Amino acid sequence: MLSGNKSSNVVINDKSFNTETEPPQLLKQERENVPFTVRDITHYLNGSVEQTEILEYAMQRVERDPLFNNDAFYDLTKDEIRELCFKRVANLAKYLLDSRKDGTDFRRYFDAVSVADPAAVTRLGVYTGLFMNSIEGSGTPEQIKFWYSLGANEYKRFYGCFGMTELGHGSNVAGMETEAVFDSETDEFIINTPNLAATKWWIGGAAHSATHCVCFARMIIKGKDYGMKSFVVPLRDVDSFNLLPGIAIGDIGKKMGRDGVDNGWIQFTKVRIPRQFLLMRYTKVDRSGNVTEPPLNQLAYGALVSARVNIAVESFNTARRFITIAIRYAAIRRQFASVPGQPETKILDYPLHQRRLLPRLALTYAMNAVSMELRDNYDRINNSLLNVNQNDKAALKKAVNDTKEIFALSAGVKAFTTWATADIIDECRQACGGHGYSGYNGFGQGYADWAVQCTWDGDNNVLVLSMGRALIQAACDAKRSKPVGEPFEYLSRHGQLKSSKLGSRKIDSPEVIVEAWEAAAANALISSSEIYEEELAKVKGNVAQAMEAASQQRFESARIHTRLYHVTAFFNRIKNSSSSGIKPVLTDLAILFGLWAIEKDAALFLTSGFLSAQDIKNITKLVDVYNLKIRNYAIPLTDAFNLSDYYINSPIGNYDGDVYKNYFNKVVRRNPGYDAKAPYYESVAKPFIQRSDEPKLDLSVLDE
Numbered sequence: 001m002l003s004g005n006k007s008s009n010v011v012i013n014d015k016s017f018n019t020e021t022e023p024p025q026l027l028k029q030e031r032e033n034v035p036f037t038v039r040d041i042t043h044y045l046n047g048s049v050e051q052t053e054i055l056e057y058a059m060q061r062v063e064r065d066p067l068f069n070n071d072a073f074y075d076l077t078k079d080e081i082r083e084l085c086f087k088r089v090a091n092l093a094k095y096l097l098d099s100r101k102d103g104t105d106f107r108r109y110f111d112a113v114s115v116a117d118p119a120a121v122t123r124l125g126v127y128t129g130l131f132m133n134s135i136e137g138s139g140t141p142e143q144i145k146f147w148y149s150l151g152a153n154e155y156k157r158f159y160g161c162f163g164m165t166e167l168g169h170g171s172n173v174a175g176m177e178t179e180a181v182f183d184s185e186t187d188e189f190i191i192n193t194p195n196l197a198a199t200k201w202w203i204g205g206a207a208h209s210a211t212h213c214v215c216f217a218r219m220i221i222k223g224k225d226y227g228m229k230s231f232v233v234p235l236r237d238v239d240s241f242n243l244l245p246g247i248a249i250g251d252i253g254k255k256m257g258r259d260g261v262d263n264g265w266i267q268f269t270k271v272r273i274p275r276q277f278l279l280m281r282y283t284k285v286d287r288s289g290n291v292t293e294p295p296l297n298q299l300a301y302g303a304l305v306s307a308r309v310n311i312a313v314e315s316f317n318t319a320r321r322f323i324t325i326a327i328r329y330a331a332i333r334r335q336f337a338s339v340p341g342q343p344e345t346k347i348l349d350y351p352l353h354q355r356r357l358l359p360r361l362a363l364t365y366a367m368n369a370v371s372m373e374l375r376d377n378y379d380r381i382n383n384s385l386l387n388v389n390q391n392d393k394a395a396l397k398k399a400v401n402d403t404k405e406i407f408a409l410s411a412g413v414k415a416f417t418t419w420a421t422a423d424i425i426d427e428c429r430q431a432c433g434g435h436g437y438s439g440y441n442g443f444g445q446g447y448a449d450w451a452v453q454c455t456w457d458g459d460n461n462v463l464v465l466s467m468g469r470a471l472i473q474a475a476c477d478a479k480r481s482k483p484v485g486e487p488f489e490y491l492s493r494h495g496q497l498k499s500s501k502l503g504s505r506k507i508d509s510p511e512v513i514v515e516a517w518e519a520a521a522a523n524a525l526i527s528s529s530e531i532y533e534e535e536l537a538k539v540k541g542n543v544a545q546a547m548e549a550a551s552q553q554r555f556e557s558a559r560i561h562t563r564l565y566h567v568t569a570f571f572n573r574i575k576n577s578s579s580s581g582i583k584p585v586l587t588d589l590a591i592l593f594g595l596w597a598i599e600k601d602a603a604l605f606l607t608s609g610f611l612s613a614q615d616i617k618n619i620t621k622l623v624d625v626y627n628l629k630i631r632n633y634a635i636p637l638t639d640a641f642n643l644s645d646y647y648i649n650s651p652i653g654n655y656d657g658d659v660y661k662n663y664f665n666k667v668v669r670r671n672p673g674y675d676a677k678a679p680y681y682e683s684v685a686k687p688f689i690q691r692s693d694e695p696k697l698d699l700s701v702l703d704e
């Protein structure tokens, strides 16, 4: 109801509010009469009550640590942020060590800090993730013990970095040029950078932190090139921190985001390391230079899979922050009155705004399901890989197949979740109008920090193509009734799925949505495999050439398969949840996600024959219907993400909804000592603004 006939004044429970005072009341209202327990959804998202408690412990510890105070975060310079970041890394490392004693999963600290300060997670994560996973995943038990004995696992008198990328090569690891030549006389490898383009580039931690580098180099023994292997190369003397002989390092400098990370470049000039510094779990080299190769090269890339899985989890962690800000803001922001004489409409009540935010809320929940499932599968597969008896052929084969599958699956999930989060950050920014552009509301820094996730740990497009290759191969196998891996099981039902149609059934049920996606994906993948096989015939069986020609089909196959994986993982996670009270709202959310995704990809469902043109029209209406259902619980569904104002770090997205006061106060607090005259007033502004008129030409002298 309007108060005082002013469009911006309203009455709530017989009390008058204006634009300044109303917002917190609105968020309170949004939290009333919720038919489920928000806390139960938090447990669902985290996996269990116990996991919530562990995560909250980690989050609270970080939030209460004065070093992690983020009030000034958006105003820091590159050099300030670098220094602060390393201080935070030191504390975070201590938390990780504590977690070993109290049994907490250390990744919960990363989950917490990745929201508060992504650069701090990267700066330490390159070491604890990429470097340590290389040692533990590619080193022998003796080697692991050796590097532990130097302090690698205690983060003490030791700091690791990961040197794969070169100035001239990134995605094509096999094309890198750094050399490791075996000297059989001294039993050493000689690591060398043969030309400028072979300089290791972008290496996180190299500029100012790392004592050691896992360096990827071509192993050359007796003139034979064995391709890329990983070597541990000492970079600095740990006492003096001076660079060791033959090591040249420089600073990569200013980046688009994550300036807290000291990325550097490294050149090796004939640096000698003992033969045993080659990580030898898979490829082994003996004293005489004899080489034993592993059954599958991907086995050595375990560190990369683990990083991709963590990035998928981070995609959810980051997306939930920005969708929370945008939805809270939309629930209090009013613009225009849809009905004359009524208060202005909250922007969350505009159907178009709902379409922009609510399916993305559903997508964020889908990313939670998919990343958690991927993480669980990775943990299981990695454990069996590390413990497999190398003499047990059947077990080894299974471990190899599982690794291949998770290698492909993690590639697609990493790519599509990071892209989704980049889209969510920017759409949420725009959904907050001008205030979304303020540095204090977090979107600018958030996007700049996030964007690199689409590029590092495997460029997204390259990853998607590699997944597409595996999918086309699986589709070819399925066509010939050969067995396919578990994630591609639906392909073996392609004959039956080909004829399945919606018919008179309702589309808004979990089973039907999954069937629709399976039918569309099977149809798209089988048809992609046919195009690939046509190309293969044209190039007389040259697989690489045919795969290249079918790039678009590979991309689309991976995109559609990953979408299906999101849909099934989301419904499965709901089904497996022990909390029945939350199932109705989560099922509505998953249905919204599934239908919205169908609507965006309507052509797929028309081509597969599962849906008719009329069905697609009905789905568009249904998306609006489900948006309205979810709109009622949009605030509780974002509250369930359980991010305190510290992690939100955006005054327009605080829990209390007191948007205008919080935002105004932040702007004033962060810009103290305001002077109406700029510091450059005398030198720049005054001469410009106060300039006297230019002397006019006296044309009268020209008159006769």
Ligand SMILES: Cc1cc2nc3c(=O)[nH]c(=O)nc-3n(C[C@H](O)[C@H](O)[C@H](O)COP(=O)(O)OP(=O)(O)OC[C@H]3O[C@@H](n4cnc5c(N)ncnc54)[C@H](O)[C@@H]3O)c2cc1C
Pocket (backbone or CB within 6 Å): 126, 162, 163, 164, 165, 168, 169, 170, 171, 172, 201, 202, 203, 204, 205, 255, 258, 263, 452, 455, 456, 457, 458, 459, 460, 461, 462, 465
């Ligand atoms: C901030 C930052 C930190 C980093 N930290 C590290 C680190 O610590 N250690 C490390 O080793 N590396 C690191 N990297 C490097 C990163 O992993 C690479 O940049 C990434 O793998 C992409 O490789 P590239 O830069 O060579 O791109 P390129 O491979 O040259 O890609 C350029 C473009 O070409 C496209 N493209 C490439 N190949 C194909 C193809 N076959 N078909 C179609 N399109 C293709 C790509 O999609 C991309 O758009 C970091 C990078 C950044 C930006």
